[in-house]
Structures are given as C-alpha cells and as structure tokens.
Amino acid sequence: MVFSSLIFIFLFLPITIFLYYISPKKLKNLTILIASLIFYAWGEPICILLMVFSIILNYIMTLFIHNFRYNKNISRNIFIVTLAINLGMLAFFKYFSFIIDNLNMLLGLNIIVEKIPLPMGISFYTFQILSYVIDVYLDKVEVQRNIINFGVYVTMFPQLVAGPIVKYSDINYQLKNRKRSLYKFSEGIERFIIGLGKKVLIANNIGIIWTNIKSLDISSLSILSSWLGIIAFTLQIYFDFSGYSDMAIGLGKMFGFEFMENFNYPYIAKSVSEFWRRWHISLGQWFREYIYIPLGGNRVNLITQFRNLFIVWFTTGLWHGASWNFVFWGLYFGFFIFLEKIFLGRFLKGPLKFISNLYTILVVIIGWVFFDIDKLGLAFSYLKVMFGFKGNPFIDKTFIYYFYTNFFLLIIGILCATPLVSELYTKLKQTRNFKVVLFINLTLCAILFLSTAYLVNQSFNPFLYFRF
Incomplete structure (x- = not known):
C-alpha cells in the first residue's frame, strides 16, 4: 500500500483515524501498531513475520543489554550479536543475490539462487532499530520496557517504508x-x-518524460533529448521523495507526532556538501552520527578523513541498492565532498561563488544518471551523448515533442523546487485575511481533487524509494 493510492486515502486512513481518536489514551499506541502491521502486511503478508520477529528480538536483546550494562563484557557481546542479527537479516534479503552474482563472476562459479523478494522498507526500519540498539548500549537513551511503544517506534506506518528515519x-x-x-x-x-x-501531479507526470526517453536507443537520442530526460528525472526524484516525506510528516501530525524535516530545497545548494545537508536529511544525519563521527570524523589527519569518507559513501551507495551503480554513485559524491574539504570548498565560497550553484546542479544531475541507469556501461554511454562525445545530433523531434508538451509542467517543477513558491504560500497564510484563507483552502481542495482524478485514471504511480 502506498500513500498516493485511493485505497489508502479513502479507506485505510479514515478508518485508522476514526479508530485512533475513539480509542482511550492507553490504547492509542496499540491502535497505531495494529494499523501499521496491517498497512505493512497489505502487499507483503509473509514479510510481516520478519517485522514481528525484529520487534520481539530487539526488544528482548536491548533489555539484556541494559540489564547487564554494569558488566561491560556481557553487555558488549549481546550488543555485537544484536547488531550482527539485524545487519545479517538486511544483508540476506537485500544483498544475498548480489553477493552470489559477484562470486560467480569472480570465481567462475555457477551458483543459482532464487530471487529473494525485498521486504518493503527494510533499509529504513533496520536503521531505526540500529540507532535504538546503539543508543541503549551507549546509555544515551533509556531502554523501552513497553513492547507496544517499541513496536510503534519500529512500525509506525506514516514513515515506515521511506522515512524520514x-x-x-x-x-x-x-x-x-x-x-x-x-x-x-x-x-x-x-x-x-x-x-x-x-507526488501525483508533478513527480508522476514529469517521470513519464524520463521513462520514455530512457527507453529509447541511446544511439537515436539527441544531445538535448538526453539532457531533457535526466533533468526530468532530477525533478521527478525530488518531488517523488520529498512529496512522500511531506505526506509522512503530515500523517504524523494527524496522530500527534512531530517528525523531522527530510528535505530543504537541495537544488539551491552551492556545494555538494550542502546538497547532502539538504537532501534526505535524516539519512545523512544517521550516517554522520553512527558511522562518520565514531570513525573520527574530521578530527583526524587527511588520509584518515579520506578513509572515513570512503566508508560512509560506500555504505551510503550500497544502502540505496544491491548494485554496483549505486556503489559508484555513492563514491562519486564522496569524491566531490573530499575535494570540497581539502580545497574546492574555499574556491566555491570565494572566486567561484558565482557558479557554485551551477557546479552543484551539474554534479548532481550527472550523479542521477549513475543512480537510475543500473548498468555502468550504459550510464557512461548516456553521459557521452549528453556531452556530445558520441556524434549524436544536437536536437531531434523527440526533444521538440516532450519539451513543448511539458513546458509548463517543467517550469512549475523548477519553481516549486526552489523556496519561492513556499515563501509566497507562507506569506499568504500569515495575512490571515478571510479571502486569502478561503483561496488557500480552495487550492488545497483542488490539489486533492486533481490528485484523486489522476489516481483514478493513472497507471503510472511508482514510488522510487520503495526499492530501498
């Protein structure tokens, strides 16, 4: 089940809200837990057993870690076993086939394994569990003795499958x-x-441009068509993921929770480092707090800093998917962040300040090519077309058709990816004028109506981060 579906908006959510608000205070968390398990089991009923197992296992193990906190050897051993089980489950479901494929290639083997289905949101809820286990072990938080409350923390459906973490x-x-x-x-x-x-009005419609252009033979693309396609994906993935995060934050508020912001207009960033402080903020903070800083962070020599960044960005890429294109994508960004730390950052704040945003956008757009084209050879071929190294024509009918038929959609996407529209919206809300408030509410009703109309007729409604 996804948020941008009619069954969620008009059946699951209203029923859940009704049951939640009529429940006594002591039973509200139980209501959310049951609703979350139903939400998760809707499309993957078998995988619910894995989630229940994770809840029970980590609840018990963290109690042991806490109870033996004065005996460091026992506490540490339980902690290591708990980490190993959680990471082992993630590795099995997400990376087992990838590991076998690479062993076959390197050693000339022919091991055949069945495709293991990836449980929805396993990367997200595993990281949430790990942060809790680590914080209990380090005595940063009190252990949760109520298994219902712990279950809510792990399974909460508003942010279960795609964050914020x-x-x-x-x-x-x-x-x-x-x-x-x-x-x-x-x-x-x-x-x-x-x-x-x-998600529905912008991401889904802009995403069709990239889907259609990507499906064409690379040799038949023009330079402008290749740029139009990847720019469309650049907008699609932002509105797709930030839209989902907005929905998650909104759902949290409906049930009384406050979740952290996950996006802060990343495409206005003036460095790659700043981009990653604005994009998928919760994931960046997780890697910083639980991997980068424990490794020494910036408080080490340059070579060790490089090692730390390599580890963080290797794991960041691998977290996104069991494929070498994701690993390359992660290391690609890590390389630019390292350059910015040692010298490039000073130039971007000084002599190169006037092109800092252009530089960042260009690096990010190229990065998205590696992110979405899963074969590195094809990704490099696509980049060669973009920069005119394959002799493709500069413009073709494909570009003319998709550009002119989607011109206003692209303009809306670009504007909404900046703070301009949001700032105008905030100023209008602050006027507290009756006509302005009415206009805002009517606009929201129109967005809901149009989104519903699109969902009724639309078959193209993917969510890009579900595969992670």
Whole structure:
C-alpha cells in the first residue's frame, strides 16, 4: 500500500483515524501498531513475520543489554550479536543475490539462487532499530520496557517504508506524551495534500518524460533529448521523495507526532556538501552520527578523513541498492565532498561563488544518471551523448515533442523546487485575511481533487524509494 493510492486515502486512513481518536489514551499506541502491521502486511503478508520477529528480538536483546550494562563484557557481546542479527537479516534479503552474482563472476562459479523478494522498507526500519540498539548500549537513551511503544517506534506506518528515519531519542517522549489538537490535525491534512500533489501531479507526470526517453536507443537520442530526460528525472526524484516525506510528516501530525524535516530545497545548494545537508536529511544525519563521527570524523589527519569518507559513501551507495551503480554513485559524491574539504570548498565560497550553484546542479544531475541507469556501461554511454562525445545530433523531434508538451509542467517543477513558491504560500497564510484563507483552502481542495482524478485514471504511480 502506498500513500498516493485511493485505497489508502479513502479507506485505510479514515478508518485508522476514526479508530485512533475513539480509542482511550492507553490504547492509542496499540491502535497505531495494529494499523501499521496491517498497512505493512497489505502487499507483503509473509514479510510481516520478519517485522514481528525484529520487534520481539530487539526488544528482548536491548533489555539484556541494559540489564547487564554494569558488566561491560556481557553487555558488549549481546550488543555485537544484536547488531550482527539485524545487519545479517538486511544483508540476506537485500544483498544475498548480489553477493552470489559477484562470486560467480569472480570465481567462475555457477551458483543459482532464487530471487529473494525485498521486504518493503527494510533499509529504513533496520536503521531505526540500529540507532535504538546503539543508543541503549551507549546509555544515551533509556531502554523501552513497553513492547507496544517499541513496536510503534519500529512500525509506525506514516514513515515506515521511506522515512524520514526517526531516531528513538527524538521520539521517545512523543510515544508517551504527544499532544493532539485540531490545529495540529489541520496542519497535518494540509501537509499531506501538498505532498500528495507533489507526488501525483508533478513527480508522476514529469517521470513519464524520463521513462520514455530512457527507453529509447541511446544511439537515436539527441544531445538535448538526453539532457531533457535526466533533468526530468532530477525533478521527478525530488518531488517523488520529498512529496512522500511531506505526506509522512503530515500523517504524523494527524496522530500527534512531530517528525523531522527530510528535505530543504537541495537544488539551491552551492556545494555538494550542502546538497547532502539538504537532501534526505535524516539519512545523512544517521550516517554522520553512527558511522562518520565514531570513525573520527574530521578530527583526524587527511588520509584518515579520506578513509572515513570512503566508508560512509560506500555504505551510503550500497544502502540505496544491491548494485554496483549505486556503489559508484555513492563514491562519486564522496569524491566531490573530499575535494570540497581539502580545497574546492574555499574556491566555491570565494572566486567561484558565482557558479557554485551551477557546479552543484551539474554534479548532481550527472550523479542521477549513475543512480537510475543500473548498468555502468550504459550510464557512461548516456553521459557521452549528453556531452556530445558520441556524434549524436544536437536536437531531434523527440526533444521538440516532450519539451513543448511539458513546458509548463517543467517550469512549475523548477519553481516549486526552489523556496519561492513556499515563501509566497507562507506569506499568504500569515495575512490571515478571510479571502486569502478561503483561496488557500480552495487550492488545497483542488490539489486533492486533481490528485484523486489522476489516481483514478493513472497507471503510472511508482514510488522510487520503495526499492530501498
């Protein structure tokens, strides 16, 4: 089940909200837990057993870690076993086939394995569990003794399958003492509708451009068509993922939770480092807090810094998918971040300041080629077309057709990817004028109506981060 589906919007969500608000306070978390398990099991009923196992296992193991905290040897051993089990499950379901394929290639073997289905959202909820286990071991948070509350933390459907990745320390208090109000609920509805519009009206429609262009033979593409395709994907993945995060944050508000912001207009960044402080913020903070800083972060010599960045960006790429294109994509960004740390960052703030955003956008767009084209050879071939190294024509009918038929959609996408529209919207809300408030509410109703109409007739409704 996805948020941008009619069954979720008009059946699952209203029923869940109704049951949640009529439940006594002591049973509200149980209501969310049951609803979350149903949400998760809707498309993958077998995988629910894995999730329940993860909840019970980590609940028990962290209690042991806490109870033996004064005996460091026992506590450390339990901690290591717990990490190994969680990472082992992630590795088996997400990377087992990838590992076997590479062993076959390197050693000339012919091991045949069945394709293992990837449980929805396993990368996200595994990272949430790991942050809790690590923080309990380091005595940064109190162990959760209520298994229902712990289950809610792991399975909460608003952010279960695609984040934001919520740390236990950020939500512990809310699990027991969150505040609900009509104003907060209305804020949640507003945020959900905005996210729905970003996903359905912008991401889905712009995504069709990239899907169609990517399916063409590379030799038949023009330079402008190749650029139009990857720019369309650049907008699609932003509105797809940030739209989902908006919906998740909005749903959280409806149930009294406050989740962290996951995007902050990354395409206005003036360096690759800044881009990653604005893109998928919760994931970046997770890697920084649980991998980069424990390795020494910036407080080490240059060679060790390079090693730390290599590890972080290798794992960042691998986290996104069991494929070498994702690993290359991660290391590609790590390379530019390292350059910015040693010298390039100073130039981007000084002599090159006037082209810093252009440089960042160019690096990011090239990065998206490696992200979405899963074969590195094809990705490099596509880049050669983009930069005119394969002798392809400069312009063709494909570009003319997709550019002119989607011109206004592309302009809307570009504008909405900057703070301009959001700032105007905020200023209008702050006027508190009746006519302005009415106009805003009618606009939100129109977005909901149009999104519903598109969902009724649209078969193209993927969510890009579901595969992670």
